[in-house]
Amino acid sequence: MIAASLTKRSYSSSLSSLLLFRKQTAAGFWKWRSLSCNSNHNHNHNHKDAKDIESSNGSSSIAILGSEISYDSLTKKELLTDADASSPAPHRRAMLSQHDQTTSDSDQTEPSFYSENIDRYAALNHQPVTLHSLLHMCEPPLTREGLLANAQYLCRERPVRYAKRVKLFQRLPYIVNLNPHINSVYKIYFANFEESRKFPMVQSTQDQEKFVDMLARQSRVLRDIMPDIARGFYECKSYFGTEERGQFLDQLIKMRIGLRLLTSQYIAQYHQYQATLNGEYDRETENQRFQGIIDNRLHLADMVHLCAQSVQAMCDMTYGEAPDFVIDGQTDVTFRYIPSHLHYILTELLKNAFRATLANHARDTPVFITVSQGSGRVAIRIRDAGGGIPLHIHDRIFDYSFTTVAHRSIDDEPLPGSTDGTLGASSGAQPPIAGLGFGLPMSKVYAEYFGGSLNLISMEGYGCDAFVELPSIEITKTRKIQI
Numbered sequence: 001m002i003a004a005s006l007t008k009r010s011y012s013s014s015l016s017s018l019l020l021f022r023k024q025t026a027a028g029f030w031k032w033r034s035l036s037c038n039s040n041h042n043h044n045h046n047h048k049d050a051k052d053i054e055s056s057n058g059s060s061s062i063a064i065l066g067s068e069i070s071y072d073s074l075t076k077k078e079l080l081t082d083a084d085a086s087s088p089a090p091h092r093r094a095m096l097s098q099h100d101q102t103t104s105d106s107d108q109t110e111p112s113f114y115s116e117n118i119d120r121y122a123a124l125n126h127q128p129v130t131l132h133s134l135l136h137m138c139e140p141p142l143t144r145e146g147l148l149a150n151a152q153y154l155c156r157e158r159p160v161r162y163a164k165r166v167k168l169f170q171r172l173p174y175i176v177n178l179n180p181h182i183n184s185v186y187k188i189y190f191a192n193f194e195e196s197r198k199f200p201m202v203q204s205t206q207d208q209e210k211f212v213d214m215l216a217r218q219s220r221v222l223r224d225i226m227p228d229i230a231r232g233f234y235e236c237k238s239y240f241g242t243e244e245r246g247q248f249l250d251q252l253i254k255m256r257i258g259l260r261l262l263t264s265q266y267i268a269q270y271h272q273y274q275a276t277l278n279g280e281y282d283r284e285t286e287n288q289r290f291q292g293i294i295d296n297r298l299h300l301a302d303m304v305h306l307c308a309q310s311v312q313a314m315c316d317m318t319y320g321e322a323p324d325f326v327i328d329g330q331t332d333v334t335f336r337y338i339p340s341h342l343h344y345i346l347t348e349l350l351k352n353a354f355r356a357t358l359a360n361h362a363r364d365t366p367v368f369i370t371v372s373q374g375s376g377r378v379a380i381r382i383r384d385a386g387g388g389i390p391l392h393i394h395d396r397i398f399d400y401s402f403t404t405v406a407h408r409s410i411d412d413e414p415l416p417g418s419t420d421g422t423l424g425a426s427s428g429a430q431p432p433i434a435g436l437g438f439g440l441p442m443s444k445v446y447a448e449y450f451g452g453s454l455n456l457i458s459m460e461g462y463g464c465d466a467f468v469e470l471p472s473i474e475i476t477k478t479r480k481i482q483i
Helices: 002-041 045-054 072-079 089-101 116-122 131-136 144-170 180-198 205-222 226-235 242-277 300-319 339-359 391-396 439-449
Strands: 294-299 325-329 334-337 367-373 377-384 453-459 463-471
Touching: 116 144, 116 180, 131 242, 144 180, 144 205, 144 242, 180 205, 180 226, 205 242, 226 242, 242 439, 294 300, 294 339, 300 325, 300 339, 300 367, 300 377, 334 339, 339 367, 339 377, 339 439, 339 463, 439 453, 439 463
Parallel strands: 325 367
Antiparallel strands: 294 334, 367 377, 377 463, 453 463
16 A cells, blocks of 8 residues: 555656656747747748747746546546446535535646546536526526526536536647647636636525626636637647647537536526616516527617628728628518627628628629528528639638638738637738638537538639528527537
8 A cells, every 4th residue: 555655656756757848848849939930030021920929939838738648547447436436427526526625725726737626527527408498597587596506507517617628628739738829728727627616606695796706707818718729729730730620629619609608698697687686677688688698589680780880890990991781681580599699600701701892802892791581590691792712722711720811821821810709909911800710610610509500602703602591599499409
């Protein structure tokens, strides 16, 4: 027994020394790469944008991440007894919560692959809820008991989902995990996991106030992580293929959408319950138009008009001019959907259409946006005269980091801009409306999340049609979707 303990400590000491060496080596690599890229920049004025991205690497802190060693089997055999492993998930979660409360304040909080807490929580199955349940959360009358039950569900569920997201990063190649941009996102997820794990079970109104504050703070921190992900993958292009990159990002974005939905719906439920206590429920929900974050009477043409005006203003600010737009079809259509999802999809598609129209010198040809409603679904067609998509790049338009701006991708040179629904400021030569090549693939993920679709049909030499179909959330098939 003593010999085994000594052997384990000796192994851990050797492993720590090895990881420290790997960490220092990787830190030196990224610093050398940054200096090398900056040096090459002085001889190549066509890569002006790369300097802003690469020069940040030398000053970034790097933590130990990733490994070829898998501890999934050890998690089941050593961290849980046979009886515990066969116990129902809620019982095992209760055991984990009890363990967390007895853990000392000296626990390691700096991100590390070798974290027993991550392994233990990631080994648990997350408990999905149906979209029907998500809707039911905010159905009147709202009660204190219902609000408390949802808070306790989130309190148990969030550390499990964060742990699985951390494990997703840890499965990346080791050198990719050590990239400063990807590392910074990893540390955010790890910190959110630790904070969620240590947060005591919600039992009272005062607990819920603190819980809502934590949820809002964590959501704000995660709001703008996609540009760092995009830049990190650009810098790691030699170590990560297009297919593997797409699989990772699809899974990451879907996990992100799910947890944001659960979190946002609970926060909305909390505020609507407080409004109920103050006799202001109708004002808070706009006469029950909003059920949490879901708009029960979303006017499709109004949302299209809002997004088109916004993109038109962006174009005018960036290029000094902008094409007109025309909205036709069944302009009185309303349906049940999440406004922020629709806003993101429309904005990205309209950015592409407006920019392509100007690039093809078709300023006098408006962008036509047609809306319609079928059986439980709505459809949107965005038609531009932007010259279409060349046939030889058509198969890449939904690849992450690919952009049709001058037929370049982030694999050729970095492009500034936002990738998560906002344009943001740009310090390089490329206009911010060009983005980092994440708009289309992320829009496709958002459209397909509730069973919708996004397709593009190009007429090379003339223009492009983008077709979006979205199901209304109240239909039976959609309500069974698990989040």
